[in-house]
Amino acid sequence: MSALPPEALRTELAALVGAGQVFTDPADTERYEQGARYGDGKAALVVRPGSAAEVAAVVHYCAVHGVPLIPQGANTGLVAASTPDSSGTQVVMSLERLRGEIEVDRANRTATVGAGVTLQDLNERLAQDGLCFPIDLGANPTIGGMIATNTGGSRLIRYGDVRHNLLGLEAVLADPPGQVLDLMSGLRKNNTGYDLKQLFVGTGGTGAVVTRAVLQVHPLPRQTATALIVPTGQDAILDLLIALEGEFGDFLTAYEGISQAAMQSVLDHVPGTANPFAPEPVPGYALLVELSSTASRELLGVDLQQALNDFLERQFETLVTNAVLDGGADLWKIRHSISESIRQQGKLIAFDIAVPRSSMVAFRTDALAMLQRDFPWLRLFDFGHWGDGGCHFNIVWPHEATPAFDADTVEKLRVAIYDLVVRGYGGSFSAEHGVGPYNERFYHRYTGPAVQAYAGRIQKAMDPHGALGRVWFGPAPAP
Amino acid sequence: MSALPPEALRTELAALVGAGQVFTDPADTERYEQGARYGDGKAALVVRPGSAAEVAAVVHYCAVHGVPLIPQGANTGLVAASTPDSSGTQVVMSLERLRGEIEVDRANRTATVGAGVTLQDLNERLAQDGLCFPIDLGANPTIGGMIATNTGGSRLIRYGDVRHNLLGLEAVLADPPGQVLDLMSGLRKNNTGYDLKQLFVGTGGTGAVVTRAVLQVHPLPRQTATALIVPTGQDAILDLLIALEGEFGDFLTAYEGISQAAMQSVLDHVPGTANPFAPEPVPGYALLVELSSTASRELLGVDLQQALNDFLERQFETLVTNAVLDGGADLWKIRHSISESIRQQGKLIAFDIAVPRSSMVAFRTDALAMLQRDFPWLRLFDFGHWGDGGCHFNIVWPHEATPAFDADTVEKLRVAIYDLVVRGYGGSFSAEHGVGPYNERFYHRYTGPAVQAYAGRIQKAMDPHGALGRVWFGPAPAP
Structure with a gap:
């Protein structure tokens, strides 16, 4: 907790980054204090450094004065x-000013970016060179935030996650406070000791603040094919995935499941959407397949959509009972509107989980049975990334339901689902979103004592005084 | 250094793993003591545990008794x-008995393997399911060794390195001594804190001993196309790579450069090889392109070889002056025989380096000029992975040369080349092979003090007493 009077803190940080970049007025600080889904903290102030040197100065100052510092991207x-806790003592350090020019090295197929560059800005710049950074997300985060979260998205099956496409970074360390670590390699092969940048990927702003990065980028696809498929049954889903990977492994960019409830929710609540299977009813389960290729139709000799259509025709009745071909934008609109639509049905209880792909059917069957038995008034709107085992197993507590919403029951539900995921199927309680204060209790529940002890040992080595970030990965309680 | 008398050490380790698995007779220990390229140490003994529990017992025993332990794969x-140093006090722990059954999960597209399984055994098993582990190397290492080295190989441009295909592992820790860490996730998405397995990838057997792993595997290609291309000049090499990635990004699996000297060396010394360009002379520089696809000819509508041929025809005279089409096995034989052939020309001075792809032409030009100016009696036989920036910049000191071979001059040459690579072009002095005792002096020369300090801090947290492995990544000298 800060021992400094608020006015001194403000004055001294303003001396480091400029008075115009330190905010204390609630009208200015509010958007940095409330998280996108959870958390409604209160910051001592918000500081926006404009360079790695200013980040270093702020980290050093706060560490020396014992002021807790929370790095933030978008x-x-x-x-x-x-986002800060409710104490009003934590300083939020927004990194949104760390932009500068995006440097594209065409021959190295890399982009060098400031941590404050957004995914959208990066992709607009890359498109000028026929390139993209293919981590596909609903939100528009900063690159620094994507590194701190190790985001995955819908196209992981093809391109991997952020970790797989991160060639280098620059970080300001929690300890020695404000030390800049230059790991800005643009190399694909470099085995010269610890790959230290891995310590700053997916660790939620603990240990260090990422200020710049070198990213591997990819050619923009020149052909895309989509289909929304009704499998013959749950058991066909994995067989179809295996068949698609065998036939189209080079091209398969997404294999997304959409439950009946999720699709119906979109059709009921999102203007401009229609049942793609009409006049047939909305199917019990559907799979959105996307193929894409950098090769042109001329080069391949085949239209990718036609190849997908032909393939599906061969699977008809064995694995597939119905399919909507092409219509990519409309199909993706349904997929991307699910989260928005289900919020209108009641209180959203979101689960960002993963299991081995081979366990997805069994997990879903078990989880549905458990919900019907123990929480029959809840409604499931699940959808997920079958290609990578991720699943947004989202549940709604309807406004009109009996019993009325209560937090204790939600916690029991969380534990029941996560127990099944982690203990029943060797899965993950946070596939894409990270730990954070919100998942910290589940981290301690599901992470083995030896792993927690080792993580704590590493975190202690990186940040002995807990200067940066909000999560302690060692055994609870914090030392 | 071991304080135990050799006989006590032998007896006590035999009690842990069985008397038949502790070797002291030089006839038995020799193959574990001499490295494949460098090092000719002397071990106190060789111990071969047969399970993770036995590995744990050996690590614990050696740590408690201060016996230095060197894990070894193939x-x-x-x-x-x-391999051990020359003191005769280090124990080599061979992990070649950690095999057991290779478990293939077809739907998860993963294989679970013991650390002692060899790459070849794994690929033979996977082929039964139409799968492969596509890290392509000249040698036949164990999976544990591949993880400890983070091997890359010739097809990194398409499949990434070991790190990119490692979903989980089990490790026995140096500290707490013999603690087993279970990180055996088969998950592609799992952001639940530190990804601790990254600490054991590419770190050369320090910190922990990997005993098992979960690997992401890939469908076997069903079509392959190759061509050996003569570019119009050095400047065309990168333009051709960019064009290939734009046209065939989905399919490009290798883009390997072969210098004139390297190819001539193969033709002169390896039976069964012939100049693919005859009656034209061996070209000044050639590029081996490989495309491959899991899709069949029927599915794609085009023969991949035909597509490559058509593409090259369109590049004729602008980027390409000549090309040998198809003949994949013969072309790869030339590529894979280079190392063997150049050993016959004199003393091999090997360089395993990398620079950003965009700097490869400039680096090679500078390095050639430097060699001609300062070391005109040496002969360069370079070949490399232009797709990922890696280069085996191998040099031979001919037997018949004047001056005669001397180690001081070799060291000056090493420093001259590495200075150019690392300081001139932001490259790596060890792209694929790791640090090890052999490269430790270069690690300390080329790694910045802040990075060394941080690496030492992490290694100290993982192994406070230096129980495992041979390299200290912190600032020299060792504490």
Whole structure:
């Protein structure tokens, strides 16, 4: 907790970054204090350094004075890792000013970016060179936030996550406070000791603040094919995935499941959407397949959509009972509107989970049975990334339901689902969103004591005084 | 250094793993003591545990008694990281018995393997399911050794390195001594705190001993196309790479450069090889392109070889002056015989380096000029992975040369080349082979003090008493 009087803190940080970049007025600080899904903290103030040197100065100052510091990107995170607690003593350090020019090295197929550059800005710049950074998300985070979260998204099956596309970074360390670590390699092969940048990926702003990065980028696809498929049954889903990977492994960019409830919710609540299977009813389960290729139709000799259509025709009746071909934008609109639509049905209880792909059917079957038995008034609107085992197992407590919403029951539900995921199927209680204060209790519940002890040992080595970030990965309680 | 008398050490380790698995007779220990390229140490003994529990017992025993322990896989490493020093006090722990059954999860597209399984055994098992682990190397290492080295190989441009395909592992920690850490996730998405397995990838057997792993595997290609191309000049090499990635990004699996000297060396010394360009002379520089696809000819509508041929025809005279089409096995034989052939020309001075792809032409030009100016009696036989920036910049000191071979001059040459690579072009002095005792002096020369300090801090947290492995990544000298 800060021992400094608020006015002194403000004055001294203003001396480091300029008076115009330190905010204390609630009208200015509010958007940095409330998380996108959880958390409604109160910051001592918000500081916006404009360079790595200013970040270093702020980190050093706060560490020396014992002021807790929370790094923040675009504040699109879903686990409250980048927003302050309610004490009013934590300083939020927004990194949104760390932009500068995006440097594209065409021959190296890399982009060098400031941590404050947004995904959208990066992709607009890359498109000028026929390139993209293909981590596909609903939100528009900063690159620094994507690194701190190790975001995955809908196209992980093809491109991997942020970790797989991160060639280098620059970080300001919690300890020695404000030390800049230059790991700005643009190399794909470099085995010269610890790959230290891995310590700053997916660790939610603990240990260090990422200020710049070198990213591997990819050619923009020149052909895309989509289909929305009704499998013959749950058991066909994995067989179809295996068949698609065998036939189209080079091209398969997404394999997304959409439950009947999720699709119906979109059709009921999102203007401009229609049942793609009409006049047939909305199917019990549907799979959105996307293929894409950098090769042109001329080069391949085949239209990718036609190849997908032909493939599906061969699977008809064995694995597939119906399919809507092409219509990519409309199909993706349904997929991307699910989260928005289900919020209108009641209180959203979101689960960002993963299991091995081979366990997805069994997990879903078990979880549905458990919900019907123990929480029959809740409604499931699940959808997920079958290609990578991720699943947004989202549940709604309807406004009109009996019993009325209560937090204790929600916690029991969370534990019941996560127990099944982690203990029943060796899965993850946070596939894409990270730990953060919101998931910290589940981290301690599901992470083995040896792993927690080792993580704590590493975190202690990186940040002995807990200067940065909000999560302690060692054994609870914090030392 | 061991304080135990050798006989006590032998007896006590035999009690842990069985008397038949502790070797002291030089006839038995020799193959574990001499490295594949460097190092000719002497072990106190060799111990071969047969399970993770036995590994844990050996690590615990050696740590408690202060006996230095060197984990070893198939002993194919090239930097002496897994062979003992000359003191006769270090124990080599061979992990070759950690095999057991290879478990293939077809729907999860993963294989669970013991650390002692070899790459070849794994790929033979996977082929039964139409799968492969596509890290392509000349040697036949164990999976544990591949993880400890983070091997890359010729097809990194398409599949990434070991780190990119490692979903989980089990490790026995140096500290707490013999503690087993279970990180055996088969998950592609799992952001639940530190990804601790990253600490054991590419770190040369320090910190922990990997005993098992979960690997992401890939469908076997069903079509392959190759061509050996003569570019119009050095400047065309990168333009051709950009064009290939734009046209065939989905399919490009290798883009390997072969210098004139390297190809001539193969033709002169390796039976069964012939100049693919005859009656034209061996070209000044050639590029081996490989495309591959899991899609069949029927599915794609085009033969991949035909597509490559058509593409090259369109590049004729602008980027390409000549090309040998198809003949994949013969072309790869030339590529894979280079190392063997150049050993016959004199003393090999090997360089395993990388620079950003965009700097490869400039680096090579500078390095050639430097060699001609300062070391005109040496002969360069370079070949490399232009797709990922890696280069085996191998030099031979001919037997018949004047001046005669001397180690001081070799060291000056090493420093001259590495200075150019690292300081001139932001490259790596060890792209694929790791650090090891052999490269430790270069690690300390080329790694910035802040990075060394941080690496030492992490290594100290993982192994406070230096129980495992041969390299200290902190600032020299060792504490």
